[in-house]
Amino acid sequence: MVAQLPALIIIDDDPLITDTLHFLLGKDFDVYVAESRMQARSTLRQLETPPPLALVDLGLPPVPHKPDEGFKVIGELLAHAPTMKILVLSGQNEEANVKHALALGAVDFIPKPCDVERLRQLLQNALKLQDAELSETASADDDWGLLGNSLPMQTLRTQIAQFADAPFPVLIEGESGSGKELVASCLHRFSRRSQQPYLSLNCAAISPNLAESILFGHGKGSFTGAANAHSGYFEDAGEGTLFLDEVGELPLELQAKLLRVLENGEYQRIGETQTRRSRARIVAATNRDLREEVRAGNFRIDLYHRLSVFSVRVPPLRDLDQDRCLLLEHFNQFYARETGQTPFVLDSQAKERWLGYHFPGNVRELRNIIIRLVAKYSGQVVTDVQLASELDLMHSGLDQGTGNGADVPLITDENAMASQAHKHLQIQANVNLDQVLKSWERAYVDAAMKITHGNLSQAAKLLGINRTTLYSRIQLQQDYKGE
Numbered sequence: 001m002v003a004q005l006p007a008l009i010i011i012d013d014d015p016l017i018t019d020t021l022h023f024l025l026g027k028d029f030d031v032y033v034a035e036s037r038m039q040a041r042s043t044l045r046q047l048e049t050p051p052p053l054a055l056v057d058l059g060l061p062p063v064p065h066k067p068d069e070g071f072k073v074i075g076e077l078l079a080h081a082p083t084m085k086i087l088v089l090s091g092q093n094e095e096a097n098v099k100h101a102l103a104l105g106a107v108d109f110i111p112k113p114c115d116v117e118r119l120r121q122l123l124q125n126a127l128k129l130q131d132a133e134l135s136e137t138a139s140a141d142d143d144w145g146l147l148g149n150s151l152p153m154q155t156l157r158t159q160i161a162q163f164a165d166a167p168f169p170v171l172i173e174g175e176s177g178s179g180k181e182l183v184a185s186c187l188h189r190f191s192r193r194s195q196q197p198y199l200s201l202n203c204a205a206i207s208p209n210l211a212e213s214i215l216f217g218h219g220k221g222s223f224t225g226a227a228n229a230h231s232g233y234f235e236d237a238g239e240g241t242l243f244l245d246e247v248g249e250l251p252l253e254l255q256a257k258l259l260r261v262l263e264n265g266e267y268q269r270i271g272e273t274q275t276r277r278s279r280a281r282i283v284a285a286t287n288r289d290l291r292e293e294v295r296a297g298n299f300r301i302d303l304y305h306r307l308s309v310f311s312v313r314v315p316p317l318r319d320l321d322q323d324r325c326l327l328l329e330h331f332n333q334f335y336a337r338e339t340g341q342t343p344f345v346l347d348s349q350a351k352e353r354w355l356g357y358h359f360p361g362n363v364r365e366l367r368n369i370i371i372r373l374v375a376k377y378s379g380q381v382v383t384d385v386q387l388a389s390e391l392d393l394m395h396s397g398l399d400q401g402t403g404n405g406a407d408v409p410l411i412t413d414e415n416a417m418a419s420q421a422h423k424h425l426q427i428q429a430n431v432n433l434d435q436v437l438k439s440w441e442r443a444y445v446d447a448a449m450k451i452t453h454g455n456l457s458q459a460a461k462l463l464g465i466n467r468t469t470l471y472s473r474i475q476l477q478q479d480y481k482g483e
C-alpha cells in the first residue's frame with residue numbers, strides 16, 4: 001500500500017510560485033493551491049480533514065501590496081484547524097510583518113525568493129513537531145495537560161473539576177490560543193463519560209450548506225449526492241461529549257436546531273421524519289464575545305443562555321504571571337528533546353522581558369517562540385536583544401480585543417486612522433495638524449522607550465528609524481515641551 005502524503009495548502013496569488021512549488025514539493029506533499037483567502041476557505045471546506053501544513057503569502061488580493069489579507073488568512077487557518085503548522089512565504093518581510101505573522105500563530109517566516117530545499121526541510125520539521133505535540137497531548141491522559149500554578153489556573157482547574165460531571169452544557173470563553181480546546185478535553189477526561197466518545201467539531205470549518213447534515217446526519221437520497229444514509233456528530237457522540245468549537249460561527253437556522261437538542265435532546269436527520277434523541281454532553285467554545293454577538297443579532301439569546309449554564313473563562317497568558325516561566329521551562333525541555341537539541345537559557349534581562357511581554361497569541365504564540373529559540377540558540381544564553389527580536393512588541397496588546405488599547409488604531413491600519421481623523425474633525429472645529437502629529441510621535445517614542453527600558457538603540461529599531469534620528473527627535477520634543 002502506498003503511504004499517504006501529508007497535505008499542504010499553498011495560498012499565494014502568483015501562479016509562477018504556486019506552479020513551481022506544486023511541481024517541486026508534490027513528491028513529498030499532497031499539495032492544494034488557493035490564490036486568495038476566499039479560495040482557501042472554500043478549498044478547506046471541501047477537504048474531509050484539514051491539511052496539517054500551510055504555506056501562506058502575505059500580499060493577497062484584493063490588497064496584494066499590503067500584508068493584511070495574509071494576516072487574516074493566518075487567523076482563519078488556525079480557527080479552522082488549531083494544530084495546523086503555518087509557514088509564511090512572502091516578499092513583504094519587513095521586521096514588523098515578520099513579527100506580527102509569528103505572533104498571530106505562524107511557526108516560521110521565509111522571505112521570498114526562497115530555496116526550495118530549505119523550504120521542504122522546514123515543512124518536514126514542522127510536521128515532525130506537530131506529530132510530537134499531538135502525541136504529547138494524547139499521552140496526557142491521566143494528567144491535566146493544562147500547565148500552570150497561578151491563581152487563575154488553579155481557579156480554572158477547580159471549575160473544570162466542578163463542572164466535569166454535570167449533565168449541563170459548558171461554554172468556554174477565551175482568546176485564541178489560550179487553551180480552550182485543552183479545557184474541553186479535560187472536561188471530558190475528568191467526567192464519568194471519559195470512556196465514551198469525545199468528538200470535536202470546529203463550526204468555523206464547516207460549509208454552511210453541509211453543517212446540518214454534519215451535525216444531525218441525513219437519510220438516503222435526502223439531497224443530491226446523499227447516496228447513503230449517514231449519521232451526524234450528535235449521533236456518533238453517543239453518551240460521550242460533543243465539543244463545538246467556534247460555536248459563534250454557526251448559522252442562525254442551525255442555532256435554532258441546536259437549541260432544540262439542548263432543550264429536549266431531540267433532533268432529526270435531514271430527510272427523515274423519525275425523531276432521535278441525543279444523550280451527548282455539549283461543550284462549546286468561542287473566542288468572540290457572544291453577548292456582543294447577541295446584541296448584534298448574530299447569535300440567539302436563548303441559545304446563549306442554554307449554552308452558558310456553566311461558563312468557564314480561560315485566562316489570557318498575560319494574566320498568568322510566573323506561569324510564563326513554567327511554560328517556558330516545560331516547552332524548552334520538550335522541543336529540545338524532540339529536536340535533539342539542548343535547551344536555551346534566558347539571561348536575567350531577557351527573563352524580565354519574558355515576564356512583561358503581552359503574548360497576544362497566548363500559549364500557541366509562546367510555543368512557537370520557544371521552537372524558534374531552541375532552533376537558534378540551542379544550549380546558549382539568550383540575551384534580551386535576541387529575545388526582543390522574536391517578539392511582536394509593536395502589536396502586542398493592541399489587537400486582541402483585550403481592553404488594553406483594543407480601540408487604538410494600528411499605525412498600519414489606514415481605515416482605522418481615517419475614521420479616527422474623521423471623528424476628530426467632526427468634534428473639533430480647529431484641529432492643529434502639527435500638534436496632532438507631534439503627539440502621535442511623542443506617544444510612539446515614549447512607548448518604545450518604555451518597552452525597551454530606555455535603551456535608545458532598541459527603541460530606534462522598534463520604531464524603524466536610526467538611533468541618531470531618534471535622539472534628535474527626543475531633543476526636539478523636549479524643546480517643544482519647554483516652549
Ligand SMILES: Nc1ncnc2c1ncn2[C@@H]1O[C@H](COP(=O)(O)OP(=O)(O)OP(=O)(O)O)[C@@H](O)[C@H]1O
Pocket residue numbers: 078079082133137145146147148174175176177178179180181182183287363364367
Ligand atoms: N495551560 C496550558 N498548558 C499547556 N499547554 C497549553 C496550555 N494552554 C494552551 N496550551 C497549548 O497551546 C496551544 C493552543 O491551545 P488551544 O488550541 O487549546 O487554544 P484555543 O483557545 O482552543 O485556541 P483557538 O481559539 O485558536 O482554537 C495548544 O497546543 C495547547 O496544547
